[in-house]
Amino acid sequence: MSGTRYNYGTAMLSAFEYLLENYPEVFVIGQGLWSPWYVGNSMTDLDKKFGAHRVIDTPVSESACTGAAVGAALAGMKPIVVHPRMDFMLYAMDAVVNQAAKWSHMVGGQAGPGLTIRTIINRGGEQGAQHSQALHAWFAHVPGLRVVMPATVADARDLLIASVLCPDPVIFIDDRWLYDLEDDLPPVVERSLASERPQCLREGHDITIVGSGYSTRLALDAAALLQQQGVSAEVIDLRVLNPFLPDNIIASVTKTGRLMVLDGGWSPCGMAGEVIASVVERVTPAVWKKSPVRITLPFAPAPTSRVLEEAYYPTAAMVVSQAGQLMDKAC
Structure with a gap:
């Protein structure tokens, strides 16, 4: 090559x-x-x-x-x-x-x-x-x-x-x-x-966005859009899910006070919930400016119709909208 x-x-x-x-x-x-x-x-x-x-x-x-x-x-x-x-x-x-x-x-x-x-x-x-x-x-x-x-x-x-x-x-x-x-x-x-540990791929100070696999790419795309609207998003890529070591995420949330987790799976018993629970257990309530949010797939099997697929899979625009709510502003 x-x-x-x-x-x-x-x-x-x-x-x-x-x-x-x-x-x-x-x-x-x-x-x-x-x-x-x-x-x-x-x-x-x-x-x-x-x-x-x-x-x-x-x-x-x-x-x-x-x-x-x-x-x-x-x-x-x-x-x-x-x-x-x-x-x-x-x-x-x-x-x-x-x-x-x-x-x-x-x-x-x-x-x-x-x-x-x-x-x-x-x-x-x-x-x-x-x-x-x-x-x-x-x-x-x-x-x-x-x-x-x-x-x-x-x-x-x-x-x-x-x-x-x-x-x-x-x-x-x-x-x-x-x-x-x-x-x-x-x-x-x-x-x-x-x-190997979770890795910060983009530094920011307003909100922490965590992803893994394709969800990390979605987080980076959303962070670029948020930057255009004056929101500085820090993006952390999990990379290794087991063993899960949340130290870098905790440090980021301690700085931003806001956490959003993106996951390509479903919410119940999922990785997004594990990330949020692990951080909440270790970060004092005084740090939080807003409750953490997760964006996952709807709790249903994937559709076959292309039109339904467009509604089923999260997009960067959806992440930006949810981030705006965490920031108390329209994004």
Whole structure:
């Protein structure tokens, strides 16, 4: 790949190339690994470059390929399982929740499956309720799983590498609505996933807006619109949902006194509620200028109609309007 300009998909591709070139114990397994229809441009020609023994395109059995990867990880390999649609990953829940997440705990840390499970959020395009779910809060609820949601081009590459090199099982969640993002990237520097924290992507002093994955992009778009109206929004990207470390968010809210959390999932028992609860537990009442607000999906399955999709998914304009209410002004 020439130059340093990447988009979100080619950044992940560069991560796969780096890992496969430098770590012989790494292999990739899953469905449609050669197909742009399944994985966009994030895995182009990996099977040709590294061979079918390391980029293993499987029959349609989410449970079988995930279970095989858990076993391979326990034997010392570093598998990356790819589920092109998060919805169908649900067939593999026994391997993920009952096996991968529990092994190290059950054997006193003497063995653990260090595998990475990459799963992709697909939304829009009239795909309907069975192809549009963001279930990151499910996995963040499970002890023993690390959960990562990159929102930037840099994190798409660097957090994937960190996830695969982590000794723990990791759920790595990327989002097709981010694939057109572009950025210049420096050479790879390996980092420990355990050291990664929520990150401030835009500084501000009037309101704190928190997001993860595509919701972070929505927050940045809204913050740019708010700036035009004289509102300074600080945007914090969660990046790692489990373990969730709220210190940076607490520091921001202590400064702004206002908190809005955006989430691509539903409100009940969701990540937005967890963020708000974690901050409220740690910030004194005197700090708050307004009660915190969350913007999530309506509590209903995703529609198929394009017209209904436009009403179902939050927009930057909706975020701006809600922020105006927190600021006691029309935005």
